[in-house]
Structures are given as structure tokens and as C-alpha cells.
Amino acid sequence: MKKIKVGLVGSSGRMGKEIIQVIENNSRCEVFYPFGRNDKWDAKKAKSVDVWIDFSSPDALKDVLKRAAETKTPVVCGTTGFSKKEKDLLEQYAKKIPVLWSSNMSLGVAVLNEALKSLAAISHFDFQIEEIHHNRKKDKPSGTAITLQENLEKAVDKKLPAPLAIRGGGVFGVHKIYSMSDEEVLTFEHSALNRTVFAKGAVQAAEWLVKQKPGLYQIRDVLFGKQK
Numbered sequence: 293m294k295k296i297k298v299g300l301v302g303s304s305g306r307m308g309k310e311i312i313q314v315i316e317n318n319s320r321c322e323v324f325y326p327f328g329r330n331d332k333w334d335a336k337k338a339k340s341v342d343v344w345i346d347f348s349s350p351d352a353l354k355d356v357l358k359r360a361a362e363t364k365t366p367v368v369c370g371t372t373g374f375s376k377k378e379k380d381l382l383e384q385y386a387k388k389i390p391v392l393w394s395s396n397m398s399l400g401v402a403v404l405n406e407a408l409k410s411l412a413a414i415s416h417f418d419f420q421i422e423e424i425h426h427n428r429k430k431d432k433p434s435g436t437a438i439t440l441q442e443n444l445e446k447a448v449d450k451k452l453p454a455p456l457a458i459r460g461g462g463v464f465g466v467h468k469i470y471s472m473s474d475e476e477v478l479t480f481e482h483s484a485l486n487r488t489v490f491a492k493g494a495v496q497a498a499e500w501l502v503k504q505k506p507g508l509y510q511i512r513d514v515l516f517g518k519q520k
């Protein structure tokens with residue numbers, strides 16, 4: 293069987309290294325083009341890439357999308373800390389190529405985002421999101437907390453207090469959603485036990501994305517199908 297050739301932007305970063313390890317144990321994919329900040333772009337090699345995976349920084353996004361569009365190559369992007377400018381770029385390029393962006397590539401968080409829809413039934417409760425991450429994390433609150441907040445506000449149809457963000461130690465990522473009334477507290481909680489969970493989700497997303505049409509996708513679409 294022909295292996296899926298993966299181009300990896302941010303290959304020497306924490307997530308990049310994790311993705312390389314995950315792909316080493318995956319017989320369907322290979323890391324064909326690892327690309328770091330100081331590497332010279334090789335357009336000829338890029339032509340043979342089947343799918344790009346990008347875990348780098350917001351400033352890389354424009355070049356990643358532009359170069360991928362030139363070769364009609366799908367892009368899985370896990371970078372966080374995007375402003376409206378980068379989100380617009382994702383939308384714009386998704387008209388030309390399949391683009392999957394998720395602030396959290398874990399399957400558990402994809403299910404958690406779906407579960408938030410059920411909170412519509414108790415929309416009169418008070419809600420608060422809290423997140424904890426390692427002390428090297430650059431963005432605050434996390435991209436995951438921002439996505440959870442957007443989905444929660446949509447579900448309960450009201451504006452909510454901003455997520456609380458705690459930074460410390462080596463925590464890979466904890467997200468809690470408190471739903472509170474005078475009589476009860478309901479807590480949804482997700483803990484990432486290692487970085488591999490995000491890397492495995494990204495590689496699963498890449499294998500899925502190579503079969504999709506142009507469009508903007510999220511990790512939840514891999515599990516539940518494209519959201520209307």
C-alpha cells in the first residue's frame with residue numbers, strides 16, 4: 293500500500309516531535325517533508341506531499357496555506373493563538389483546498405464540544421470554564437477554552453464570563469465546564485494525559501482529510517461528519 297506522504301510544519305517543536313513518533317508507529321503514513329522555521333522552502337519536494345500537518349505559530353499560517361493551495365494539498369492545522377486575521381485566512385483558503393483546524397485535536401474534547409449542546413436544557417444556570425496548562429504555553433486562555441466558550445455560548449444562547457486560565461508545572465491540558473444552580477453543580481471535565489493524544493488526533497485527521505473536498509473542517513467532523 294502507498295503511504296500517505298505527510299509534510300510537517302514545526303517538526304522540531306514539542307508537538308512536531310510527538311507527531312513524528314506517532315507516524316513512526318503508523319504503517320499508512322510517513323513523514324516525507326519535515327519543515328522548520330530556518331529551513332529553505334523546496335517547492336519540488338512540496339509537490340509530492342499528500343497532506344500538511346502544521347503545529348507551529350500563527351505567523352507561519354499564511355505561507356503554509358499559500359504553498360499548500362499551489363499544489364492543491366490539504367492542511368491539518370493545530371496551531372492556536374489565532375486572531376480574526378488568521379481565522380479569515382483559514383476560511384479563504386478552505387474554498388480552494390480541504391483545511392481542518394482544531395484548537396484541540398483530542399477525540400475526547402471533540403465529544404465534549406458536542407456534549408455542550410445538551411446544556412441548552414439548563415441554559416438558566418450559571419456557567420464558568422476553567423483551564424490549566426503547563427507554564428511554557430504562550431496563549432492564554434487556551435484555544436480549546438475559547439472554542440468551548442464559543443460552543444457553550446451558542447448552546448445556552450447568552451454571553452458568559454471569560455474562561456479562567458491557570459498556568460503551572462507540566463500540565464498537558466485540563467478543561468472544566470461548571471454548570472451551577474442554587475441546588476446543584478454539574479462539571480464536565482477533560483484531562484489530556486500526554487501530548488500523544490493531540491498528535492494521534494492530528495494524524496487521524498490527516499488520513500481522513502486527504503479524502504475530503506475543499507472546505508473548512510474541525511476534528512469533530514472526523515467523528516460525526518461535517519457540521520451543516
Ligand SMILES: NC(=O)c1ccc[n+]([C@@H]2O[C@H](COP(=O)([O-])OP(=O)(O)OC[C@H]3O[C@@H](n4cnc5c(N)ncnc54)[C@H](OP(=O)(O)O)[C@@H]3O)[C@@H](O)[C@H]2O)c1
Binds near residue numbers: 330
Ligand atoms: N490543536 C491541538 O490539539 C494542540 C495541542 C498542543 C499544542 N497546540 C498548539 O500547537 C502549536 C505548537 O505547539 P508546541 O508546543 O509544539 O510549540 P513549540 O514547541 O514552540 O513548537 C513550535 C515549532 O514550530 C516552529 N515554528 C514557529 N514558527 C514557524 C514558522 N513560521 N515556520 C516553520 N516553523 C515554525 C518553531 O520553531 P522555533 O523554535 O525556531 O520558533 C518550533 O519548532 C501552539 O500554537 C500550541 O498551542 C495545539
